Amino acid sequence: MEVTSYARILRRRWKLVLLPCVVALLAAWWTLPEEAAPADAAVTSYSATATLITPLNAPVDEVPISLATVALYATTGDIPDLAAAELKYDGLPEVLAAQVLVQPNAETSTLTFTTTDEDGQAAANRVNVFADTTIQYFKDLEESQNKIRAREINRELDRIGEQITALEAGGTNALEQTEMASLNEQYSLLQNELRTVTGNSSGPILEVLQSGVPIPEATQTFAAPTNPMARIGIAALLGLLLGAALALIVERLDSRMRTREQVEDAVGLPVLAEIPTMPKNHRDGVASAARPASTVAEAFRNLRSSVLLLSPGLADAATKGAKPGGLTILVTSALPHEGKTTTVANLAAVMAEAGRRVLVLSLDLRNPRVHQVFGVENGTGVSDLLAADRGRQLKSVLRETGIAGVTIATSGHQTDHPGALLASVGPMIEAARSLADVVLIDTPPMLAVSDALDVARHADVTLLVSRLNKTTRGQAEECHRLLSRLGIAALGTVLVGTRPAGARYGYPMASPPEATVAEKSEQTEQTDRTEQTDKAEKTEKNGKTAKTERADSGAGEAD
Known part of the structure:
Protein backbone atom coordinates (compact mmCIF):
# COMPACT_ATOMS: atom_id res chain seq x y z
CA MET A 1 0.00 0.00 0.00
CA GLU A 2 1.32 3.41 -1.00
CA VAL A 3 1.73 6.38 1.33
CA THR A 4 -1.13 8.19 -0.40
CA SER A 5 -3.42 5.26 0.36
CA TYR A 6 -2.56 5.49 4.05
CA ALA A 7 -3.21 9.23 3.93
CA ARG A 8 -6.65 8.68 2.39
CA ILE A 9 -7.51 6.15 5.07
CA LEU A 10 -6.48 8.50 7.89
CA ARG A 11 -8.38 11.39 6.30
CA ARG A 12 -11.49 9.27 5.87
CA ARG A 13 -11.37 8.02 9.45
CA TRP A 14 -10.11 11.21 11.09
CA LYS A 15 -12.67 10.94 13.88
CA LEU A 16 -11.32 7.55 14.91
CA VAL A 17 -7.77 8.95 14.79
CA LEU A 18 -8.59 11.97 16.96
CA LEU A 19 -10.73 10.15 19.54
CA PRO A 20 -7.82 8.33 21.32
CA CYS A 21 -5.78 11.54 21.10
CA VAL A 22 -8.49 13.55 22.88
CA VAL A 23 -8.93 10.84 25.52
CA ALA A 24 -5.16 10.72 26.11
CA LEU A 25 -4.96 14.51 26.46
CA LEU A 26 -7.80 14.57 28.97
CA ALA A 27 -6.24 11.73 30.95
CA ALA A 28 -2.84 13.45 30.94
CA TRP A 29 -4.30 16.72 32.16
CA TRP A 30 -6.53 15.06 34.77
CA THR A 31 -3.65 13.06 36.26
CA LEU A 32 -1.16 15.97 36.29
CA PRO A 33 0.47 15.98 39.79
CA GLU A 34 0.70 19.21 41.75
CA GLU A 35 4.37 18.66 42.68
CA ALA A 36 7.20 16.78 41.09
CA ALA A 37 7.68 13.41 42.76
CA PRO A 38 11.26 12.18 43.04
CA ALA A 39 12.12 9.04 41.18
CA ASP A 40 12.47 6.22 43.70
CA ALA A 41 15.02 3.49 43.33
CA ALA A 42 13.35 0.15 43.91
CA VAL A 43 15.55 -2.62 45.33
CA THR A 44 14.67 -5.84 43.60
CA SER A 45 17.65 -8.07 44.51
CA TYR A 46 20.98 -8.28 46.36
CA SER A 47 24.39 -9.44 45.23
CA ALA A 48 27.28 -10.75 47.33
CA THR A 49 30.91 -11.50 46.42
CA ALA A 50 33.55 -13.39 48.45
CA THR A 51 37.21 -13.20 47.35
CA LEU A 52 39.96 -15.78 48.05
CA ILE A 53 43.66 -15.15 47.42
CA THR A 54 46.80 -17.21 47.34
CA PRO A 55 48.97 -16.44 50.44
CA LEU A 56 51.65 -13.87 49.66
CA ASN A 57 54.39 -15.92 51.35
CA ALA A 58 53.65 -18.98 49.22
CA PRO A 59 56.14 -19.34 46.34
CA VAL A 60 54.46 -19.80 42.98
CA ASP A 61 56.29 -23.05 42.28
CA GLU A 62 55.05 -24.50 45.58
CA VAL A 63 51.32 -23.96 44.88
CA PRO A 64 50.10 -27.54 44.47
CA ILE A 65 47.08 -26.74 42.19
CA SER A 66 46.04 -24.00 39.73
CA LEU A 67 43.23 -21.50 40.41
CA ALA A 68 41.28 -22.73 37.37
CA THR A 69 41.29 -26.23 38.81
CA VAL A 70 40.15 -24.88 42.18
CA ALA A 71 37.28 -23.04 40.43
CA LEU A 72 36.26 -26.28 38.73
CA TYR A 73 36.31 -28.17 42.05
CA ALA A 74 34.27 -25.37 43.69
CA THR A 75 31.21 -25.98 41.48
CA THR A 76 31.48 -29.74 40.93
CA GLY A 77 32.21 -32.79 42.99
CA ASP A 78 32.26 -32.79 46.77
CA ILE A 79 32.34 -29.03 47.50
CA PRO A 80 28.69 -28.36 46.36
CA ASP A 81 27.57 -31.38 48.46
CA LEU A 82 29.33 -30.03 51.54
CA ALA A 83 28.03 -26.48 50.96
CA ALA A 84 24.44 -27.73 50.48
CA ALA A 85 24.69 -29.63 53.76
CA ALA A 123 23.21 -14.26 49.16
CA ALA A 124 26.03 -13.43 51.60
CA ASN A 125 25.73 -16.77 53.40
CA ARG A 126 25.83 -18.66 50.13
CA VAL A 127 29.10 -17.18 48.84
CA ASN A 128 30.78 -17.30 52.27
CA VAL A 129 29.88 -20.96 52.75
CA PHE A 130 31.19 -21.85 49.28
CA ALA A 131 34.40 -19.92 49.90
CA ASP A 132 35.00 -21.45 53.34
CA THR A 133 34.08 -24.92 52.12
CA THR A 134 36.56 -24.59 49.23
CA ILE A 135 39.37 -23.57 51.59
CA GLN A 136 38.57 -26.34 54.06
CA TYR A 137 38.23 -28.93 51.28
CA PHE A 138 41.70 -28.26 49.89
CA LYS A 139 43.14 -27.98 53.42
CA ASP A 140 41.72 -31.41 54.31
CA LEU A 141 42.92 -32.73 50.97
CA GLU A 142 46.44 -31.50 51.68
CA GLU A 143 46.45 -32.97 55.20
CA SER A 144 45.22 -36.30 53.86
CA GLN A 145 47.97 -36.33 51.24
CA ASN A 146 50.59 -35.41 53.90
CA LYS A 147 49.53 -38.29 56.13
CA ILE A 148 49.80 -40.72 53.27
CA ARG A 149 53.24 -39.36 52.42
CA ALA A 150 54.34 -39.56 56.08
CA ARG A 151 53.43 -43.23 56.22
CA GLU A 152 55.40 -43.87 53.03
CA ILE A 153 58.44 -42.00 54.44
CA ASN A 154 58.31 -43.95 57.72
CA ARG A 155 58.28 -47.22 55.84
CA GLU A 156 61.24 -46.07 53.76
CA LEU A 157 63.10 -44.95 56.93
CA ASP A 158 62.56 -48.33 58.55
CA ARG A 159 63.88 -50.09 55.47
CA ILE A 160 67.00 -47.90 55.28
CA GLY A 161 67.54 -48.25 59.03
CA GLU A 162 67.56 -52.00 58.76
CA GLN A 163 70.10 -51.81 55.93
CA ILE A 164 72.37 -49.55 57.99
CA THR A 165 72.14 -51.90 60.98
CA ALA A 166 73.03 -54.88 58.82
CA LEU A 167 76.06 -53.11 57.40
CA GLU A 168 77.30 -52.10 60.83
CA ALA A 169 77.11 -55.72 62.00
CA GLY A 170 78.86 -57.14 58.90
CA GLY A 171 82.12 -55.17 58.83
CA THR A 172 83.73 -51.89 57.93
CA ASN A 173 85.48 -52.33 54.60
CA ALA A 174 85.70 -49.52 52.15
CA LEU A 175 82.73 -50.61 50.02
CA GLU A 176 80.48 -51.03 52.99
CA GLN A 177 81.51 -47.66 54.36
CA THR A 178 80.60 -45.99 51.01
CA GLU A 179 77.20 -47.72 50.92
CA MET A 180 76.58 -46.84 54.55
CA ALA A 181 77.32 -43.20 53.87
CA SER A 182 74.79 -43.18 50.99
CA LEU A 183 72.15 -44.79 53.17
CA ASN A 184 72.75 -42.31 55.98
CA GLU A 185 72.33 -39.43 53.50
CA GLN A 186 69.02 -40.87 52.25
CA TYR A 187 67.90 -41.39 55.78
CA SER A 188 68.63 -37.79 56.67
CA LEU A 189 66.72 -36.46 53.63
CA LEU A 190 63.69 -38.58 54.41
CA GLN A 191 63.70 -37.35 58.02
CA ASN A 192 63.71 -33.73 56.81
CA GLU A 193 60.82 -34.45 54.45
CA LEU A 194 58.96 -36.20 57.25
CA ARG A 195 59.34 -33.17 59.48
CA THR A 196 58.01 -30.93 56.64
CA VAL A 197 55.01 -33.15 55.95
CA THR A 198 54.06 -33.68 59.57
CA GLY A 199 54.63 -30.02 60.44
CA ASN A 200 52.40 -28.68 57.53
CA SER A 201 54.86 -25.92 57.01
CA SER A 202 53.47 -25.06 53.53
CA GLY A 203 50.14 -23.72 54.94
CA PRO A 204 46.80 -23.41 53.06
CA ILE A 205 46.82 -22.76 49.31
CA LEU A 206 44.02 -20.08 49.63
CA GLU A 207 42.82 -17.68 52.27
CA VAL A 208 39.92 -15.26 52.55
CA LEU A 209 40.68 -11.81 51.22
CA GLN A 210 37.14 -10.44 51.60
CA SER A 211 33.96 -12.07 52.87
CA GLY A 212 30.69 -11.64 51.03
CA VAL A 213 28.32 -8.89 52.14
CA PRO A 214 24.86 -8.13 50.66
CA ILE A 215 24.88 -5.24 48.19
CA PRO A 216 21.46 -3.98 46.98
CA GLU A 217 20.90 -3.81 43.22
CA ALA A 218 18.56 -0.85 42.68
CA THR A 219 16.38 -0.39 39.58
CA GLN A 220 15.51 3.18 38.62
CA THR A 221 11.74 3.44 38.16
CA PHE A 222 10.18 5.58 35.42
CA ALA A 223 8.64 8.82 36.55
CA ALA A 224 6.19 10.56 34.26
CA PRO A 225 7.14 14.15 33.48
CA THR A 226 5.33 16.77 35.54
CA ASN A 227 5.85 19.58 33.06
CA PRO A 228 2.39 20.26 31.57
CA MET A 229 3.62 20.81 28.01
CA ALA A 230 5.82 17.69 28.02
CA ARG A 231 3.06 15.61 29.51
CA ILE A 232 0.47 16.85 26.99
CA GLY A 233 2.91 16.36 24.09
CA ILE A 234 3.62 12.75 25.03
CA ALA A 235 -0.10 12.05 25.50
CA ALA A 236 -0.94 13.59 22.11
CA LEU A 237 1.75 11.57 20.35
CA LEU A 238 0.67 8.29 21.94
CA GLY A 239 -2.99 9.07 21.24
CA LEU A 240 -2.31 9.80 17.57
CA LEU A 241 -0.30 6.63 17.17
CA LEU A 242 -3.06 4.58 18.79
CA GLY A 243 -5.72 6.30 16.69
CA ALA A 244 -3.81 5.69 13.47
CA ALA A 245 -3.39 2.03 14.37
CA LEU A 246 -7.11 1.69 15.13
CA ALA A 247 -8.00 3.40 11.84
CA LEU A 248 -5.84 1.01 9.86
CA ILE A 249 -7.25 -2.02 11.68
CA VAL A 250 -10.85 -0.91 11.11
CA GLU A 274 -20.41 8.69 -10.98
CA ILE A 275 -23.41 10.27 -9.28
CA PRO A 276 -22.44 12.72 -6.48
CA THR A 277 -24.16 12.74 -3.14
CA MET A 278 -27.26 14.90 -3.21
CA PRO A 279 -27.80 17.60 -0.57
CA THR A 295 -23.93 18.57 -10.65
CA VAL A 296 -26.36 15.69 -10.07
CA LEU A 314 -27.85 -3.34 -29.49
CA ALA A 315 -29.54 -1.80 -32.49
CA ASP A 316 -27.25 -3.77 -34.79
CA ALA A 317 -28.10 -6.90 -32.85
CA ALA A 318 -31.78 -6.20 -33.40
CA THR A 319 -31.33 -6.62 -37.12
CA LYS A 320 -29.96 -10.06 -36.49
CA GLY A 321 -32.96 -11.43 -34.61
CA ALA A 322 -33.07 -9.41 -31.38
CA LYS A 323 -36.36 -8.03 -30.06
CA PRO A 324 -37.55 -4.95 -31.98
CA GLY A 325 -38.87 -1.73 -30.44
CA GLY A 326 -37.55 0.63 -27.78
CA LEU A 327 -34.42 0.06 -25.74
CA THR A 328 -35.28 -1.78 -22.51
CA ILE A 329 -32.97 -1.05 -19.56
CA LEU A 330 -33.31 -2.88 -16.26
CA VAL A 331 -31.91 -1.06 -13.21
CA THR A 332 -31.09 -2.99 -10.06
CA SER A 333 -28.63 -3.05 -7.17
CA ALA A 334 -27.08 -5.52 -4.77
CA LEU A 335 -29.00 -4.44 -1.66
CA PRO A 336 -31.69 -1.89 -0.75
CA HIS A 337 -30.99 1.83 -0.29
CA GLU A 338 -28.23 2.01 -2.88
CA GLY A 339 -29.99 4.50 -5.17
CA LYS A 340 -31.52 2.40 -7.96
CA THR A 341 -34.96 4.05 -7.83
CA THR A 342 -33.43 7.53 -7.82
CA THR A 343 -31.27 6.48 -10.75
CA VAL A 344 -34.32 5.30 -12.70
CA ALA A 345 -36.22 8.56 -12.13
CA ASN A 346 -33.32 10.87 -13.01
CA LEU A 347 -32.21 8.83 -16.01
CA ALA A 348 -35.77 8.99 -17.31
CA ALA A 349 -35.75 12.77 -16.94
CA VAL A 350 -32.50 13.29 -18.84
CA MET A 351 -33.51 10.78 -21.52
CA ALA A 352 -36.73 12.75 -22.10
CA GLU A 353 -34.68 15.95 -22.07
CA ALA A 354 -32.79 14.54 -25.08
CA GLY A 355 -36.04 13.98 -27.00
CA ARG A 356 -36.68 10.31 -26.16
CA ARG A 357 -40.07 8.98 -25.19
CA VAL A 358 -39.48 7.26 -21.86
CA VAL A 370 -40.57 5.15 -7.90
CA HIS A 371 -44.12 6.54 -8.11
CA GLN A 372 -43.42 8.57 -4.96
CA VAL A 373 -40.34 10.11 -6.58
CA PHE A 374 -42.48 11.26 -9.52
CA GLY A 375 -45.34 12.32 -7.24
CA VAL A 376 -47.84 9.91 -8.82
CA GLU A 377 -50.61 7.92 -7.10
CA ASN A 378 -50.05 4.16 -7.00
CA GLY A 379 -53.44 3.01 -8.24
CA THR A 380 -54.15 0.24 -10.70
CA GLY A 381 -50.88 -0.87 -12.19
CA VAL A 382 -48.53 -3.66 -13.18
CA SER A 383 -49.51 -6.19 -10.50
CA ASP A 384 -53.20 -5.86 -11.39
CA LEU A 385 -52.54 -6.49 -15.09
CA LEU A 386 -50.28 -9.46 -14.39
CA ALA A 387 -52.81 -10.97 -11.97
CA ALA A 388 -55.49 -10.73 -14.66
CA ILE A 408 -45.00 5.59 -15.72
CA ALA A 409 -46.68 2.27 -15.08
CA THR A 410 -46.92 2.02 -11.32
CA SER A 411 -46.55 -1.25 -9.42
CA GLY A 412 -50.25 -1.45 -8.58
CA HIS A 413 -51.83 -3.06 -5.55
CA GLN A 414 -49.79 -5.18 -3.18
CA THR A 415 -49.79 -8.93 -3.75
CA ASP A 416 -48.75 -11.89 -1.64
CA HIS A 417 -46.80 -13.58 -4.43
CA PRO A 418 -44.92 -10.93 -6.44
CA GLY A 419 -42.35 -13.42 -7.68
CA ALA A 420 -44.99 -15.60 -9.29
CA LEU A 421 -46.52 -12.61 -11.09
CA LEU A 422 -43.16 -11.51 -12.50
CA ALA A 423 -42.66 -14.94 -14.05
CA SER A 424 -45.15 -13.91 -16.76
CA VAL A 425 -43.87 -10.35 -17.27
CA GLY A 426 -42.49 -11.03 -20.76
CA PRO A 427 -45.57 -9.94 -22.77
CA MET A 428 -45.82 -6.75 -20.71
CA ILE A 429 -42.23 -5.78 -21.51
CA GLU A 430 -42.89 -6.52 -25.19
CA ALA A 431 -45.86 -4.17 -25.03
CA ALA A 432 -43.72 -1.52 -23.32
CA ARG A 433 -41.22 -1.60 -26.18
CA SER A 434 -43.87 -0.37 -28.60
CA LEU A 435 -44.94 2.49 -26.35
CA ALA A 436 -41.61 4.30 -25.87
CA ASP A 437 -38.13 4.80 -27.19
CA VAL A 438 -36.58 3.88 -23.86
CA VAL A 439 -38.12 1.61 -21.21
CA LEU A 440 -36.58 1.89 -17.74
CA ILE A 441 -37.46 -0.99 -15.39
CA VAL A 465 -26.22 0.58 -9.10
CA SER A 466 -23.57 0.54 -6.35
CA ARG A 467 -23.21 3.04 -3.54
CA LEU A 468 -19.76 3.95 -2.28
CA ASN A 469 -19.07 3.18 1.38
CA LYS A 470 -22.05 0.80 1.46
CA THR A 471 -21.68 -2.01 -1.05
CA THR A 472 -19.06 -4.52 0.08
CA ARG A 473 -16.63 -6.29 -2.17
CA GLY A 474 -18.21 -9.66 -1.43
CA GLN A 475 -21.66 -8.38 -2.45
CA ALA A 476 -20.29 -6.92 -5.69
CA GLU A 477 -18.50 -10.15 -6.53
CA GLU A 478 -21.70 -12.11 -5.89
CA CYS A 479 -23.58 -9.84 -8.31
CA HIS A 480 -20.91 -10.42 -10.94
CA ARG A 481 -21.15 -14.18 -10.41
CA LEU A 482 -24.94 -14.19 -10.80
CA LEU A 483 -24.91 -12.00 -13.92
CA SER A 484 -22.21 -14.13 -15.55
CA ARG A 485 -23.83 -17.44 -14.66
CA LEU A 486 -27.23 -16.44 -16.05
CA GLY A 487 -25.76 -14.77 -19.15
CA ILE A 488 -27.40 -11.42 -18.41
CA ALA A 489 -26.20 -8.55 -20.62
CA ALA A 490 -24.91 -6.03 -18.08
CA LEU A 491 -24.04 -2.66 -19.60
CA GLY A 492 -22.09 -1.30 -16.65
CA THR A 493 -22.20 0.10 -13.13
CA VAL A 494 -23.62 3.38 -11.86
CA LEU A 495 -21.55 4.61 -8.91
CA VAL A 496 -23.63 6.58 -6.39
CA GLY A 497 -22.36 8.67 -3.49
CA THR A 498 -19.18 10.15 -4.95
CA ARG A 499 -17.77 13.60 -4.30
CA PRO A 500 -19.20 16.33 -6.58
CA ALA A 501 -16.39 16.92 -9.04
CA GLY A 502 -18.14 19.81 -10.81
CA ALA A 503 -18.30 21.92 -7.67
CA ARG A 504 -14.58 21.45 -7.03
CA TYR A 505 -13.78 22.43 -10.61
CA GLY A 506 -15.27 25.86 -10.05
CA TYR A 507 -18.28 26.15 -12.38
CA PRO A 508 -21.10 28.11 -10.69
CA MET A 509 -24.36 26.27 -10.24
CA ALA A 510 -26.47 28.90 -12.05
CA SER A 511 -30.20 28.58 -12.52
CA PRO A 512 -31.48 28.21 -16.09
CA PRO A 513 -32.24 31.56 -17.79
CA GLU A 514 -35.80 32.81 -17.79
CA ALA A 515 -37.65 32.21 -21.06
CA THR A 516 -38.57 35.21 -23.13
CA VAL A 517 -42.20 36.16 -23.76
CA ALA A 518 -42.04 34.78 -27.29
CA GLU A 519 -40.56 31.50 -26.06
CA LYS A 520 -43.23 31.21 -23.39
CA SER A 521 -45.94 31.81 -25.97
CA GLU A 522 -44.45 29.21 -28.29
CA GLN A 523 -44.20 26.69 -25.41
CA THR A 524 -47.87 27.32 -24.52
CA GLU A 525 -49.02 26.77 -28.11
CA GLN A 526 -46.97 23.57 -28.35
CA THR A 527 -48.52 22.32 -25.10
CA ASP A 528 -52.02 23.02 -26.40
CA ARG A 529 -51.31 21.15 -29.65
CA THR A 530 -49.96 18.16 -27.66
CA GLU A 531 -53.09 18.07 -25.46
CA GLN A 532 -55.37 18.17 -28.52
CA THR A 533 -53.47 15.33 -30.17
CA ASP A 534 -53.70 13.24 -26.97
CA LYS A 535 -57.47 13.83 -26.77
CA ALA A 536 -57.93 12.75 -30.40
CA GLU A 537 -55.92 9.57 -29.81
CA LYS A 538 -57.91 8.84 -26.68
CA THR A 539 -61.23 9.29 -28.52
CA GLU A 540 -60.08 7.00 -31.32
CA LYS A 541 -58.95 4.42 -28.78
CA ASN A 542 -62.33 4.49 -26.96
CA GLY A 543 -64.13 4.03 -30.30
CA LYS A 544 -62.04 1.00 -31.20
CA THR A 545 -62.58 -0.47 -27.74
CA ALA A 546 -66.35 -0.08 -28.04
CA LYS A 547 -66.38 -1.77 -31.45
CA THR A 548 -64.33 -4.65 -30.11
CA GLU A 549 -66.63 -5.14 -27.13
CA ARG A 550 -69.71 -5.17 -29.42
CA ALA A 551 -68.01 -7.69 -31.71
CA ASP A 552 -67.12 -9.91 -28.73
CA SER A 553 -70.68 -9.65 -27.43
CA GLY A 554 -72.13 -10.69 -30.82
CA ALA A 555 -69.72 -13.62 -31.00
CA GLY A 556 -70.75 -14.70 -27.53
CA GLU A 557 -74.44 -14.66 -28.46
CA ALA A 558 -73.70 -16.67 -31.59
CA ASP A 559 -71.89 -19.28 -29.55
Missing part, protein backbone atom coordinates in the same frame (compact mmCIF):
# COMPACT_ATOMS: atom_id res chain seq x y z
CA GLU A 86 26.05 -26.54 55.50
CA LEU A 87 23.29 -24.30 54.12
CA LYS A 88 20.61 -26.96 54.69
CA TYR A 89 19.60 -26.71 51.06
CA ASP A 90 16.75 -29.10 50.18
CA GLY A 91 17.32 -29.18 46.43
CA LEU A 92 20.04 -30.73 44.31
CA PRO A 93 23.59 -29.54 45.08
CA GLU A 94 24.15 -29.00 41.37
CA VAL A 95 21.28 -26.47 41.30
CA LEU A 96 22.78 -24.65 44.26
CA ALA A 97 26.21 -24.59 42.61
CA ALA A 98 24.66 -23.12 39.43
CA GLN A 99 23.60 -20.09 41.48
CA VAL A 100 27.24 -19.26 42.28
CA LEU A 101 29.64 -17.80 39.74
CA VAL A 102 33.29 -18.70 40.42
CA GLN A 103 35.90 -16.72 38.47
CA PRO A 104 39.71 -17.25 38.80
CA ASN A 105 42.15 -14.43 38.07
CA ALA A 106 45.71 -15.67 37.50
CA GLU A 107 47.16 -12.14 37.35
CA THR A 108 45.97 -11.24 40.85
CA SER A 109 46.03 -14.83 42.18
CA THR A 110 42.43 -14.40 43.36
CA LEU A 111 39.27 -16.45 43.17
CA THR A 112 35.84 -14.72 43.43
CA PHE A 113 32.49 -16.25 44.37
CA THR A 114 29.44 -14.18 43.26
CA THR A 115 25.69 -14.77 43.63
CA THR A 116 22.40 -12.83 43.64
CA ASP A 117 19.22 -13.32 45.64
CA GLU A 118 16.12 -11.43 46.69
CA ASP A 119 17.30 -12.01 50.29
CA GLY A 120 20.57 -10.18 50.91
CA GLN A 121 21.60 -12.29 53.87
CA ALA A 122 20.95 -15.50 51.97
CA GLU A 251 -10.05 -0.19 7.46
CA ARG A 252 -8.61 -3.67 7.09
CA LEU A 253 -11.73 -5.27 8.57
CA ASP A 254 -14.12 -3.05 6.58
CA SER A 255 -14.71 -4.52 3.10
CA ARG A 256 -16.91 -1.71 1.77
CA MET A 257 -15.77 -0.33 -1.58
CA ARG A 258 -14.63 3.28 -1.66
CA THR A 259 -13.07 3.88 -5.06
CA ARG A 260 -14.08 3.50 -8.70
CA GLU A 261 -11.24 1.04 -9.25
CA GLN A 262 -12.44 -1.22 -6.44
CA VAL A 263 -15.96 -1.32 -7.87
CA GLU A 264 -14.80 -2.10 -11.40
CA ASP A 265 -12.47 -4.82 -10.15
CA ALA A 266 -15.11 -6.50 -7.99
CA VAL A 267 -18.09 -6.24 -10.35
CA GLY A 268 -16.13 -6.83 -13.52
CA LEU A 269 -18.02 -4.04 -15.30
CA PRO A 270 -17.04 -0.50 -16.26
CA VAL A 271 -18.38 2.43 -14.26
CA LEU A 272 -20.59 4.37 -16.69
CA ALA A 273 -21.13 7.40 -14.46
CA LYS A 280 -30.55 16.69 1.87
CA ASN A 281 -32.81 19.51 0.67
CA HIS A 282 -32.54 18.25 -2.95
CA ARG A 283 -33.57 14.64 -2.38
CA ASP A 284 -37.32 15.13 -2.84
CA GLY A 285 -38.55 14.60 -6.38
CA VAL A 286 -36.47 14.24 -9.52
CA ALA A 287 -33.35 16.36 -9.10
CA SER A 288 -32.44 16.34 -12.80
CA ALA A 289 -35.78 17.92 -13.70
CA ALA A 290 -36.08 20.27 -10.72
CA ARG A 291 -32.48 21.49 -10.89
CA PRO A 292 -31.21 20.88 -14.41
CA ALA A 293 -28.01 22.91 -13.83
CA SER A 294 -26.88 20.95 -10.77
CA ALA A 297 -28.16 16.47 -13.33
CA GLU A 298 -24.85 16.68 -15.20
CA ALA A 299 -23.82 13.31 -13.77
CA PHE A 300 -27.04 11.70 -15.02
CA ARG A 301 -26.49 13.29 -18.42
CA ASN A 302 -23.11 11.56 -18.47
CA LEU A 303 -24.90 8.31 -17.71
CA ARG A 304 -27.36 8.99 -20.52
CA SER A 305 -24.51 9.60 -22.96
CA SER A 306 -22.79 6.36 -21.94
CA VAL A 307 -25.98 4.35 -22.38
CA LEU A 308 -26.80 5.89 -25.76
CA LEU A 309 -23.25 5.49 -27.02
CA LEU A 310 -23.36 1.80 -26.16
CA SER A 311 -26.88 1.25 -27.52
CA PRO A 312 -25.99 1.24 -31.27
CA GLY A 313 -24.49 -2.20 -30.79
CA LEU A 359 -41.63 4.71 -20.08
CA VAL A 360 -40.83 3.88 -16.44
CA LEU A 361 -41.99 0.39 -15.54
CA SER A 362 -42.23 -0.18 -11.77
CA LEU A 363 -41.57 -3.89 -11.29
CA ASP A 364 -40.48 -3.59 -7.65
CA LEU A 365 -43.70 -5.14 -6.39
CA ARG A 366 -42.36 -5.70 -2.89
CA ASN A 367 -41.31 -2.18 -1.91
CA PRO A 368 -42.43 0.20 -4.70
CA ARG A 369 -41.18 3.77 -4.42
CA ASP A 389 -53.13 -12.01 -17.37
CA ARG A 390 -53.51 -8.74 -19.26
CA GLY A 391 -49.86 -7.77 -19.51
CA ARG A 392 -50.18 -6.64 -23.11
CA GLN A 393 -52.74 -3.99 -22.11
CA LEU A 394 -50.01 -1.96 -20.39
CA LYS A 395 -51.11 1.24 -22.10
CA SER A 396 -54.31 1.29 -20.06
CA VAL A 397 -52.44 1.90 -16.77
CA LEU A 398 -49.91 4.48 -17.96
CA ARG A 399 -49.83 7.79 -16.10
CA GLU A 400 -48.20 11.10 -16.81
CA THR A 401 -45.39 12.08 -14.43
CA GLY A 402 -45.32 15.83 -14.78
CA ILE A 403 -42.09 15.59 -16.77
CA ALA A 404 -42.59 16.02 -20.49
CA GLY A 405 -41.88 12.80 -22.37
CA VAL A 406 -41.94 10.53 -19.29
CA THR A 407 -44.83 8.18 -18.46
CA ASP A 442 -37.17 -0.53 -11.63
CA THR A 443 -36.67 -3.88 -9.87
CA PRO A 444 -35.89 -5.14 -6.35
CA PRO A 445 -32.25 -5.66 -5.25
CA MET A 446 -30.81 -8.77 -6.88
CA LEU A 447 -29.20 -10.19 -3.72
CA ALA A 448 -32.36 -9.73 -1.64
CA VAL A 449 -34.78 -11.57 -3.94
CA SER A 450 -34.62 -13.21 -7.35
CA ASP A 451 -37.16 -10.89 -9.04
CA ALA A 452 -34.52 -8.80 -10.84
CA LEU A 453 -32.86 -11.91 -12.29
CA ASP A 454 -36.22 -13.23 -13.54
CA VAL A 455 -36.99 -9.94 -15.29
CA ALA A 456 -33.46 -9.33 -16.63
CA ARG A 457 -33.76 -12.03 -19.30
CA HIS A 458 -36.51 -9.95 -20.97
CA ALA A 459 -34.49 -6.69 -20.94
CA ASP A 460 -31.90 -5.57 -23.45
CA VAL A 461 -29.31 -4.45 -20.91
CA THR A 462 -28.92 -4.22 -17.15
CA LEU A 463 -27.48 -1.37 -15.09
CA LEU A 464 -26.11 -2.24 -11.66
